[in-house]
Every structure is written in C-alpha cells, then in structure tokens.
Amino acid sequence: MTTRRDFIASTALSAAAIALAPLSACSQESPSSAPTNKNAARPVETAFAGTLITRAIPASGERIPVIGMGTSGSFEVGTSAAERDPLREVLTRFIAAGATVIDTAPTYGTAEDVLGDLLAAAKSRGRVFMATKLSGVSGRGEGLAQFNDSLRRLQTDKVELLQVHNLRDTDTQLALARELKQQGKVKYVGLTHYQERAQAQLADDMRRLKPDFVQINYSPVSRGAERTIFPLAQDLGIAVMINRAFEDGRLFGQVRDIPVPGWAKDVGADSWAQLFLKFVVSQPAVTVVIPATSKPKNQTDNLKAGVGALLDEKQRAALIAALG
Numbered sequence: 069m070t071t072r073r074d075f076i077a078s079t080a081l082s083a084a085a086i087a088l089a090p091l092s093a094c095s096q097e098s099p100s101s102a103p104t105n106k107n108a109a110r111p112v113e114t115a116f117a118g119t120l121i122t123r124a125i126p127a128s129g130e131r132i133p134v135i136g137m138g139t140s141g142s143f144e145v146g147t148s149a150a151e152r153d154p155l156r157e158v159l160t161r162f163i164a165a166g167a168t169v170i171d172t173a174p175t176y177g178t179a180e181d182v183l184g185d186l187l188a189a190a191k192s193r194g195r196v197f198m199a200t201k202l203s204g205v206s207g208r209g210e211g212l213a214q215f216n217d218s219l220r221r222l223q224t225d226k227v228e229l230l231q232v233h234n235l236r237d238t239d240t241q242l243a244l245a246r247e248l249k250q251q252g253k254v255k256y257v258g259l260t261h262y263q264e265r266a267q268a269q270l271a272d273d274m275r276r277l278k279p280d281f282v283q284i285n286y287s288p289v290s291r292g293a294e295r296t297i298f299p300l301a302q303d304l305g306i307a308v309m310i311n312r313a314f315e316d317g318r319l320f321g322q323v324r325d326i327p328v329p330g331w332a333k334d335v336g337a338d339s340w341a342q343l344f345l346k347f348v349v350s351q352p353a354v355t356v357v358i359p360a361t362s363k364p365k366n367q368t369d370n371l372k373a374g375v376g377a378l379l380d381e382k383q384r385a386a387l388i389a390a391l392g
C-alpha cells in the first residue's frame with residue numbers, strides 16, 4: 069500500500085528529477101548520478117570552512133553575515149548540563165564561523181536567560197549582533213519594563229536590534245524602541261511577523277514607519293514575501309531578516325530519504341538544509357536568515373549555506389518544483 073508519505077516522497081522525487089533535467093547541462097555530474105537512491109548514506113559530517121557571505125544593513129552600511137540563528141524552541145531549556153552543553157557547542161560553532169546575528173524574544177520561555185548565560189560564560193557577547201523583541205506588551209511602561217528585563221536576562225547593557233513582535237501595539241512599541249535607540253541602548257529598530265496573512269499590514273507599516281529592519285517568513289513553499297515585502301524593502305532601504313526558512317522543520321519531512329539533487333554540488337551544498345538556506349539568501353533583498361537548531365551538527369550544516377555560490381533562477385525553480 070502506498071502511504072501518504074511515500075506518495076509525497078515519490079512525487080517530490082519525480083518532480084525534482086523532471087525539474088532538474090535541464091540543469092544537468094550545467095552540472096559536472098553524469099546523468100547516472102541523478103537522485104534515485106533512496107537508501108544513500110548521509111554524508112559524513114565535515115567542519116565548517118570558508119568565509120560567510122555578508123550583506124549591508126541599508127540604514128548604516130554595516131555588513132552582517134547572511135547566516136544567523138534563532139532561539140525559539142531550541143534555546144528554551146533548563147539549567148542542567150545535559151540540556152545546555154549541546155547549545156554551548158551550537159553557539160561555539162556559530163561564533164567560530166564568524167556568524168553574528170542571534171534572534172531571541174522575552175516570550176521564548178528561558179531562551180534569553182540561556183543565551184545570556186552561555187554568552188557570558190564564553191565571554192562572547194561582544195562578537196554577537198543581538199536581536200530581541202518587545203513582545204506581547206501594551207503601552208510604553210510595559211514595554212520599557214520588559215526591555216529592561218531583557219537586558220538583565222541577556223546580561224548586557226544594549227542590544228543591536230529591538231523589534232516589535234508580531235505587529236502588536238506597533239506604534240507605541242516602535243516609538244519606545246526609537247527612544248531607546250536615541251539613548252544608545254538599541255542600535256536598530258524593527259518589526260516582525262511570521263505569517264503571510266500579516267504581510268499586507270507589515271507592508272503598510274513599512275511605508276508609514278520606515279523601520280531599519282523587518283523580520284518575516286520565507287521559504288520555497290512560502291514565497292509571499294517576494295510579491296511586496298522584498299521590493300518594498302529595497303525601495304525603502306530596509307534590512308530583511310528571514311524566519312521559518314525550514315517551516316519550523318516541516319520541510320525536512322518532505323525530503324526525508326531523498327538525496328539532494330545532483331546540481332547541489334555546483335553550489336557547494338551537500339544537504340537539503342543548505343539548499344533551503346541558499347534559496348532564501350539568493351534573494352538580493354534578504355539581509356540575514358535565522359534558522360534555529362538545538363544540534364551542533366545541524367548548526368555546522370546551516371553555516372555551510374553561507375559560503376560559496378547561491379542559487380540561480382533555474383535552481384530556485386527546481387527546488388520549488390521538488391517541494392511541490
């Protein structure tokens with residue numbers, strides 16, 4: 069009997085094979101090595117090497133590496149060594165690779181505390197571009213109290229980016245973020261959301277309020293940002309941070325047991341994660357993507373996406389087709 073997962077896998081595989089056919093012309097690979105072996109062994113983990121691609125923040129010209137990281141879920145742990153040691157290594161690998169942008173929020177459980185503790189222990193706060201949020205608060209007083217608590221939890225006296233989370237109480241919270249920017253406690257201000265249905269509102273707010281950054285979802289299966297947010301960000305000079313590049317991990321379910329396409333090696337990629345991240349960063353409007361992981365080996369995998377070639381139009385189309 070064909071299960072739903074088998075159906076999705078075989079559909080994705082044949083879509084990939086069809087969509088990739090024209091690309092074999094620009095690949096060094098012979099047709100016999102096309103993606104057909106469902107039982108292919110996973111590549112052995114290799115260390116990160118190279119220099120991360122950087123993009124400029126339009127408001128200042130400051131350059132930041134295109135691969136950052138998120139902390140929702142992944143950093144929401146307790147105090148035990150068993151929970152924190154893998155995250156210490158996730159951070160160590162991130163910083164060693166020269167990556168800087170870390171996104172968190174006061175409403176991500178213990179994430180701010182964990183991040184603050186691990187950065188302090190590693191004496192690495194100065195190497196990080198810290199992004200947090202004004203989250204779920206109403207009014208200036210609540211926002212200010214929450215920000216001061218974030219500084220305490222993160223063990224810092226300023227953050228690089230303060231974002232209004234999910235467009236809630238936007239005008240008041242962004243005004244507060246700008247006030248803190250004037251005081252030197254915040255370097256850039258931004259607005260975030262994570263759903264396509266919010267993008268019309270986000271676009272209105274971008275035109276009206278002109279933040280330094282916006283953060284929004286984008287992936288090969290959620291491409292709404294291409295329509296309005298990316299062109300608008302380029303017109304207005306707003307940096308774009310991308311969340312949910314893996315659809316909160318769901319994209320991996322769609323390609324499980326399917327080898328990466330033959331052309332992946334033309335862009336230096338040996339995993340689906342690297343292809344998904346290269347897909348996102350291939351958009352010139354994108355400044356940084358913030359995949360979240362709790363696993364050191366996945367952190368190394370994600371960092372590798374920020375080195376070497378990105379995807380051209382044909383490769384982008386092939387990836388979209390492969391995910392159906």
Ligand SMILES: NC(=O)c1ccc[n+]([C@@H]2O[C@H](COP(=O)([O-])OP(=O)(O)OC[C@H]3O[C@@H](n4cnc5c(N)ncnc54)[C@H](OP(=O)(O)O)[C@@H]3O)[C@@H](O)[C@H]2O)c1
Nearest residue numbers: 138139140260262311312313314315316317341360361362
């Ligand atoms: N409104 C907002 O402002 C908003 C909303 C959503 C998200 N965000 C931000 O964006 C960040 C990213 O979004 P997200 O956390 O929702 O989801 P995501 O980055 O799309 O996906 C995270 C999932 O992918 C898995 N993963 C990561 N790297 C992998 C790899 N190389 N290979 C296989 N699996 C991998 C992780 O599992 P493992 O832990 O097992 O690696 C985790 O389950 C958040 O952490 C947060 O900082 C902001």
